[in-house]
Amino acid sequence: MSGLTRRQFISVMLSASGALVVGVRSAAASVTPQVPMDLLGEPLTSLGAFVRVERNNRIVIGARGCEIGQGVITSLPMLIAEELDADWNRVRVEQLPYGYEVGPDGPTNRYGPQGAGGSTSITDGWKDLRQAGAVARWLLVEAAAQHWQLPHERLDTEAGHVVHPDGTRLPYAELVERAAGILPPAEPVPLKKPAQFRVIGKPARTIDARAIVTGRATFGIDSYLGGALVAVMKRCPHLDGSVESVDDAETRKVAGVREVFVIDGPVPGSSFDTNLAAGVAVVADNTWAALKGRNALKVNWKPGPWAEESAAKLEAQAAEALKGDGTVVRSDGDMAAARKAAKRTLEARYQVPFLAHATMEPPHALIKLEPDRALFIGALQNPDGASSVIADLTGLPREKIEIRMTRAGGGFGRRLENDYVAEAVMIAKKAGKPIKLFWTRDDDLAHDFYRPYGLHQLSATLDRKNQVTGFAHLCAATSMNYRIARKKERPPGAGCLEADDFPAGLVPNLDKRFFSLESGLPRGPWRAPLHTFHAFAVQSFIDEIAVETKQDAVDLRLKLLGEARELDYSGHGGPKFDTGRLAAVLTRCADAIDWKRKRTDGRGVGIACHFTFGGYAAHAFEVSVDGRDLRIHRAICVVDVGRVVNPLGVDAMMVGGTIDGISTALNLAITLKDGQVQQSSFGDYPIGRMAQMPNEVEVIVLPSENEPSGAGEMGIPSVAPALANAIYAATTVRVRKLPILPELGRRL
């Protein structure tokens, strides 16, 4: 260690904006409590924020992202390894903690963006992590150039070695100390050409798979701290309700129960900056004692202002709302005139329910508060938000809050909110002890930021030749921005209806409007948020137009998309939407399912396509319905997500997205009755099981030279409409309300 502490070493940091910040700091200053000691072990040397080289030339790469199953613990280090010219098979990856620090120019994150949302990890890393790897490589080459007294340009690198023109190879380990004393270049280092890639584009398995299959991977819920007590909460089941009275006599008799106290909920109507609901905390020696104690509680609740809310009332409210004017989201041409001139106008309404995230690993938090610092360990999607929440509730400066992200048992958007972090802090403050907060499945299903509920009314005007002359999309929904402070400035329809989504820009007359509905249920993003929410309506309706006008559903879509060109796209995933790329995935998908072949065996084929966050996807299913039994014989997913970093990872996201899409479309809905969520287990919120799912999802990834778009969310929005369209083809029953199976059962 002495060599390391004496020496000055280079810190290559990335500012929060993603710009490369290069500075020289003394190593001693870096050995602060914020940097876990395990990142500064003895026989190794750090080169920048992400790279260490051990004495045996093993390269250790830091993974900055929140691993929620989307594979960033593998794919982001691949970007660094590529430019560093590390031997991927010998690389070890370590999860980095949250990198908040206060620099000379104010707060910054030494690792750059670390959150997981909007499928941005790869697009961000494509810019800055490759550069970080390239700078580290440049330093090593420069060190070799000095050692050999040769110009930098004459040297090459390969698999963790700098290569002399005569073929002599020096391992990075022998160069790293010298490299760490060299000033990095002032200008960005040129990056590799794709033809030079050795890691990017090659299939890489999950880097920590061995730990997972042996039970040694540590998830947030697996984290323990000496002295931490387990806390569970009995939360008020009424939206914005409160605790009227508590009888905890029986609870206190349970062996192991230490404390019982009330935790207040947020003030009704205020933004959700802390916890989600009022309740009674039971703090105990272990989880079982806490759960037994909770079961023994007798609590009288005071229902809040939403005591009357129900699914039926919400549906009625939506139908009523659509009679109003709404807020214009986008308006092209003159839809009213198009309606007058139309030979025919088609109209249909589609309904999508509230959804819970139901991450397999429920929300949890391990928090230790001390007078001058705090430690949080757990699964997150938004460590920046968690840090802010802890700072707000404790008054601690954020640089004194250490946040260690663990592998997360799913995210799907649930962990973008940090209500459970806040709840743990509130309990820990009251208990005066470190707290390991645990949520059960019923807690999780009843207290979430749910995917919004919506009623979509779509109309299309047709001319004499059955050409679509106008398209109206009216969306009545519970806004996703409800009581979320950071989204206060956003228009109410944001997160529910995207101005430039298909078929905007493809029809001369367009009328898109949003109608805000009132509900007390908290809302938030759910995997590919607004796209799963409205693609079902749009892509089902296109199918209906095709049927009504006796056109082929693929041809109709291709006709609408027209020639390949880029249209402006103001939403996330823009600034452009390429009609040709969407047409290409659709065409390939139709070929793969043998679209033109007539089925005579009771099977039906359905197709749909959608643009999500910069990626293009199409799904096709071949199904049959026997009584109430729906069978999916084939499932095809074709995507163009730009250049692929990890083909195995993209395949996993598309298989998983498709299965998630099927599971959700078939069976899942959160409903309210008397202002309370009705679902409480996998019995009434039935995530799909293996037997209900297709044996295989045939994934086709179109080769692309475009910038990578990420892949976490593109594989889901076109699933529900393709499935509903297939069911129509097999049965002539048009399902316009999700989830599909209850509706199909009602209609058959």
Place this chain on the structure above:
Amino acid sequence: MPQANAKVDKEAAPAAAEPAPIELTINGETFRHTGAPDMPLLWYLRDVLRLTGSKFGCGVGQCGACTVHVGGKAQRSCLVPMSALSGQAVTTIEGLANGDDLHAVQQAWIEEDVPQCGYCQAGQIMAAVDLLKRKAQPSDADIGQLTNLCRCGTYPRIRKAVKRAAQLMAEAKANEAKSADARTRMHDGKPGEAKS
């Protein structure tokens, strides 16, 4: 929380007022539980022994994330109280491999790159091992009998991995038989000496 180091727990003598100790083996080691007899095995494994590979997913036996083997059969450990385990042998995901040699199912899981978030996979693997004990060459329908939930949608890769594991196990068995056969021949075909 009891800082129950496994060794300490094993040797701890029960206090007079406490319930009768429950002795069981977990991954081949003997343990004595002196806490609440109604504590589910899952929480004993996790909170007491810190064997956290078995996961909580629902607490009511629906999801299978907590699947372990009791007496060689798959069980949902969230539903099994410690009181039912006296004298029983439990295997968890941590005890499945033979030292550094992974079980064929674990190996297949890595080769097929099954895990996404990975949270349910310990339970999936324990359920698959149980299935392969009963059906050495499971059909698609047999694999469909696995009821463990996966929220990430890894089912198609689980199917592939189960089939690959079946193949790996069949190959291992064939190799074993072959070498046993070779040994037998070396000893003039006297079966009794094959074990030497």
